[in-house]
Amino acid sequence: MPTRTVHMTHPESYDAPKKYVLVLSCVDARLLDDLVGFLDHDNLTNRYYHVTLPGTSLGLTDRWKKDRPKPCKENQQKPNENLPVGSFVRKEPCYPIDLEDQFARWRLTFIDQVKAALILTEGQLTDIYIVQHEDCGAFRFYMEKNSSDMSDNDELEMHESYSQALVDDIKASFREVYNAIDTNCIPVQEKMPRLHTFYMDLRGHVTHLSTYPKDKSKPTAKSKATKTPSKPSVRN
Ligand SMILES: [Zn+2]
Secondary structure (H helix, E strand, O other), rough: OOOOOOOOOOOOOOOOOOOEEEEEOOOHHHHHHHHHHHHHOOOOOEEEEEEEEEOOOOOOHHHHHOOOOOOOOOEEEEEEOOOOOEEEEOOOEEOOOOOHHHHHHHHHOOOOHHHHHHHHHHEEEEEEEEEEOOOOOOHHHHHHHOOOHHOOOOHHHHHHHHHHHHHHHHHHHHHHHOOOOOOOEOOOOOOOOOEEEEOOOOOOOEEEEEEEEOOOOOOOOOOOOOOOOOOOOOOO
């Protein structure tokens, strides 16, 4: 049985997907090559649909409301005439007025992507990967959760909490919310895809956080993430 170590770049503590996979990741450009390498390792080349949203699961459930920063006061956030309509300049740490609406749109987008994957695979979407990552700029910008202000373990647990909230949401509402309906009003896929959560550090090392339903033969053993220096590029 494969086992995982702290220094293993790619975990093998879950059964490999048999058919198609939907991958949800952050938009962060620094880790795209590492993500593709991870998916290749899982033999998923040409077998996955890829959805990217800032912060991965950040805005997809109500979990973010526990970390909601203070609302912006009028004198803290003003429209910037030099930027496109609707752009604001943040004078002080605060969340934009429309954050709740924005996250609601992200959620609808993700749900639509899941439905599309179910339809396009003709009901053979066996797995969903939810890939959080270290030093996420979306968490810094929207939630004021700055990687450099947190311990490695706190950062890992924060991402685990958000991704688990999405897993719980899909578990609770797959049939009613996420599943697609065909032209005969029949659900496209009876069985809910397996749900995997991962955490990638800035060197591309992947920690397997959870799988639901659990693989009987491969118990999950979360390894401690190792903090790595930030890559000098734009964070998303
Ligand atoms: Zn990110």
